Amino acid sequence: MNLQNIFSEIEKKDPEVFDKLSDRRKVMKNFTSFAGKVALASIPFAFGSMFKKAYGQTPSDIIGVLNFALTLEYLESEFYKKGVAAPNLIPAGTPAVAALNKISADETKHVAFLRSAITAAGGTPVSFTFASFDFTAGNGSQAGPFATVFTDYDLFLAVAQTFEDTGVRAYKGQAGNLMSNNDVLTAALNIHSVEARHAAHIRYMRRARQATNPGNPLYVGDIKPWITLKNSNIGSALVQASYDGEELTTQAGVNILNVGGQTFTANAASEAFDEPLTKAQVEAIVDPFII
């Protein structure tokens, strides 16, 4: 965070910025006393309201990205909320109960955080409820291919993995669109890595589950916390779009298979880098789940 420099830069472009904000000394005084009292993560709200006051709005493309992220967070949040409340879904007395409640709580916090950030920046946050979604992937029929997602624990974990891995790729794909606002970019990155932590844990849970359910077709191959090639390890073509493109072994023109004169397998080279998805790709993936 570089508030003084930010204001200096803005002042070069708009000498009256401080008049618009009230007076300079008051702004700085307000900010420094504020910064000492609140957690760093809350500070983007302060920026949002200051910029809104000065210019009446935050660039609409930033708000658009935040609402896109909020939509995905609602999808995840409502999914887990239903899952942890579903009777006899998560095996009682296992560590899965706490883990899935933790993930559910994180997703709910992400919804609240993004709603506040959008509102503070002068935008209108999108709103969804459980009824907005069709987690059977039936486009509203509630009888899609994942019809048993809240009664079949293995299917629930498979869909959870797909949502998390897709979320990671979605945030990654939007980072470039947030470069004009350092605080929003940093907040998005700080959510992005949490989604990756969730994805890793769901995958680790599935690895353990595979060992005790060897015949279940939802478990395929060596399930790791990271993505190998473009393998979903789920055994369903329906989730493949979330993994296509992950198999890259060349980054920025550098061949990872022999980078630095050392030899890497295609598995390792692809695992070492996660790949972004465009907004359009993500929207196509989540479309069957949103009514």
Added chain:
Amino acid sequence: MSTKKLTDNGHVLMNEKSLSSVSRRKFLGYVGAGSAAIATASFISSCKDDNPSNGGVNLGSGDVGILNYAYALEQLEAAFYTKVIMSLYSGITATEQALLTDIRDHEVAHRNFFKAAITAAGATPLQDLQVDFSSINFADRTSVLGAAKAFEDLGVTAYNGAGKLITNPAYLVLAGKIVSVEARHAALIADLISNGTFADTTDTNGLDMARTPAQVLAIADTYVVTKIDASNLPTS
């Protein structure tokens, strides 16, 4: 100490460019952890012209400086996991060995990639860093996994904090491609230490942390012998 001044509201200001690395490290030690401390450190980083040169190897400036910064961290991680796999801790399970070997391969690939990418950008990669892992007992699972967790969590916060310092969108995406893999590593290591702790790093908003290069390098300093000069890195 003469280079520091306390302001009336308790913030420490640096008013000279030539803080020694020792006093800077001490200073960061005083700052400590916690949100109030983070706000203080952020405030200080916002003061202009306060980047002290410490006479160490210079990471450089601009995007190349950030790439070298990432290269330094990946060197550290790659060296650590290489040693973990060369001297496996007692009682390691087959699954742990397989997954830690994967992580080693990822980190070595990251390290080699940054060297290649910096060279491809027409710049000079940072020299090979000399590391010091004498505080880690590589025969002991708790010691190894504890250090691994520290490295992975540090890496996540470092990339999260570096994102805003990058100006080339392609490099930002590259950093994004790597940080989520580091977060996957961090989650697994946390789960190996205590199952279910994969995201215990989150704050009240469910977000991971971001750290500035100065904060990251002060923590990494325990394991790096080579003195690193980050004074030319961008700060915003």
